Amino acid sequence: MTIKLSQNIAISETGFLFNPSTGESFTINAIGAHVIALLKEDLSNDEIIKRMSEEYEADVNEISRDFEEFLDSLKNNNLIDENE
Amino acid sequence: MEKKQYERPHIIKLNTGMPAKFGMMNDSFLMTHIEGIPVKDLINEHGSPLFVISEQVIRNTFRKAYKAFNTRYPKVQFAWSYKTNYLTAVSNIFHQEGAWAEVVSGFEYDKAIANGIDPKKIIFNGPGKSEEELITAANNGSLIHIDHPDELYQLINLAEATLQKPKVAIRVNMDTGIYPMWDRFGFNYENGQAWDALNKIMNSGKLELMGLHTHIGTFIMSANAYGIAAAKLAELTVGLYTKYNHTIKYLDLGGGFASKNTLKGSYLPGSDTNPGFDDYAEAISTALLNSPIKPENLPILVLETGRALIDDAAWLISSVIGNKRLPSGRRATIIDAGVNILFTSFWYQHQITPAQGHSQYREDTSLYGPLCMNIDCIRESVNLPQLNKGDKLVIHNVGAYNITQWMQFITLRPRVVLIDKDSQIRIIREREKLDNIQMQEQVPESLILHSDSVVFP
Numbered sequence: 001m002t003i004k005l006s007q008n009i010a011i012s013e014t015g016f017l018f019n020p021s022t023g024e025s026f027t028i029n030a031i032g033a034h035v036i037a038l039l040k041e042d043l044s045n046d047e048i049i050k051r052m053s054e055e056y057e058a059d060v061n062e063i064s065r066d067f068e069e070f071l072d073s074l075k076n077n078n079l080i081d082e083n084e
Numbered sequence: 085m086e087k088k089q090y091e092r093p094h095i096i097k098l099n100t101g102m103p104a105k106f107g108m109m110n111d112s113f114l115m116t117h118i119e120g121i122p123v124k125d126l127i128n129e130h131g132s133p134l135f136v137i138s139e140q141v142i143r144n145t146f147r148k149a150y151k152a153f154n155t156r157y158p159k160v161q162f163a164w165s166y167k168t169n170y171l172t173a174v175s176n177i178f179h180q181e182g183a184w185a186e187v188v189s190g191f192e193y194d195k196a197i198a199n200g201i202d203p204k205k206i207i208f209n210g211p212g213k214s215e216e217e218l219i220t221a222a223n224n225g226s227l228i229h230i231d232h233p234d235e236l237y238q239l240i241n242l243a244e245a246t247l248q249k250p251k252v253a254i255r256v257n258m259d260t261g262i263y264p265m266w267d268r269f270g271f272n273y274e275n276g277q278a279w280d281a282l283n284k285i286m287n288s289g290k291l292e293l294m295g296l297h298t299h300i301g302t303f304i305m306s307a308n309a310y311g312i313a314a315a316k317l318a319e320l321t322v323g324l325y326t327k328y329n330h331t332i333k334y335l336d337l338g339g340g341f342a343s344k345n346t347l348k349g350s351y352l353p354g355s356d357t358n359p360g361f362d363d364y365a366e367a368i369s370t371a372l373l374n375s376p377i378k379p380e381n382l383p384i385l386v387l388e389t390g391r392a393l394i395d396d397a398a399w400l401i402s403s404v405i406g407n408k409r410l411p412s413g414r415r416a417t418i419i420d421a422g423v424n425i426l427f428t429s430f431w432y433q434h435q436i437t438p439a440q441g442h443s444q445y446r447e448d449t450s451l452y453g454p455l456c457m458n459i460d461c462i463r464e465s466v467n468l469p470q471l472n473k474g475d476k477l478v479i480h481n482v483g484a485y486n487i488t489q490w491m492q493f494i495t496l497r498p499r500v501v502l503i504d505k506d507s508q509i510r511i512i513r514e515r516e517k518l519d520n521i522q523m524q525e526q527v528p529e530s531l532i533l534h535s536d537s538v539v540f541p
Contacts, residue, residue: 017095025098029445029470032093058090062472069409070093076413077097 002044004081092470094445115437115478119503123401123439123476132403133421135500141397146181152361156369159384163207165339166192168390168484172199173502173512186388190217222250229297230254243290253295254281258316260309266301273316286328296320299338307359311367318375336386343395345432345481391484398483404475415449417471422453422460424493427486429462439476442469
């Protein structure tokens, strides 16, 4: 499954995220920013989890669980295109 | 290629508005070591959760408290409040520093005797002393603090029967301007009960009136209240001297001094706002020195403060069991220390710090214990970094009341270690085993299960 971020979301290198359609801004930690970057590449969820586990010192299950939760947070903040 | 350190991905919505007047409440600084010993090593060696007590902090705190009073008043005597923490190792540190024992039950009395305390240096407080306990205390020459009229008459009768002259004080309750006023212990000052009781003692001739005692409340945030209490006890002292030419040997101002903990509902941290020993000492000493008591008759000032002496000397280390997101969106973290061993989490917003490195991202988190009970909440909201399963947390200022009021509820109570003054780790209470609990029980023969007595369909 591939998740699509809402359109026009702007994200800075330091983890500052701005949603122009609502005017809301957010701050994201470094790993969160990395996940957003991967989402922008239109990678599948499984691919993102695989890449994360290659890069970070953590268990795949842990990464997968946290990734799902992070997607929930994005959804709750209207940052994900719900048409998927 | 070496992998990067992992942290949960996390997003926080930024809210615009007026910044908080007091800035960000940030109580989660890092604490990787306690007294120079890595938290991780302590857990690996002694299990999690774990109570850690510092001998050096106890001694430093005691000396600071003693100095605060001793530099202001000529005769000062501390008595260690057993109910606050009666682990023998802890009590004996205070006794080595010169503290007497202040006990409130026969159990505590026996414990103090077993610790090797001279019975004459035991103050026996509390509303529930049995006749047997009163006789023992009287025979030993301990200081019995009378709580109510029946106890007073009982002691007079015992004195007549045994021809002993028990050494006594009365406990006085009074209005010192604080709320709630503790009026259930002792004899009231304002309505004359206390003066009546003193007259009965003096007229009976059967008891040796040594002192006057008050204990105005607990976690008293106003040092001035102690000044009022000291002045009222001084009035009684002068009254006894005027009427009976009787000199009171000591005034016991009890305990109730605040520690550096933050009470629930407080806006500012207790470490910034609570009075220190100097504040209490100044109020009490000034009131006594300015009272009409003649300088040559100045009584010994006895203090029974417990919490302020031990709270800051102990930590509870705990491990993260798991994380979850509540339906409200709030993060919840479950740790392996519950309210059954951290009773004080009902009163305080305990300071909690992670014991391992983390990034600057934090989130308001509800911190729950491992008990299958809804009330098992260590902090409703605490600003913590991203925690992973297995991470360690240090809960601060847990020395008072937890180790005496803890409950063996669905789990076994953990080990308690002392970091001694040479930085050696000493086990001062072993973790409980199933046997410790089972050995107290007895099972009737008819209720013993045999392999053939349970039938599975």
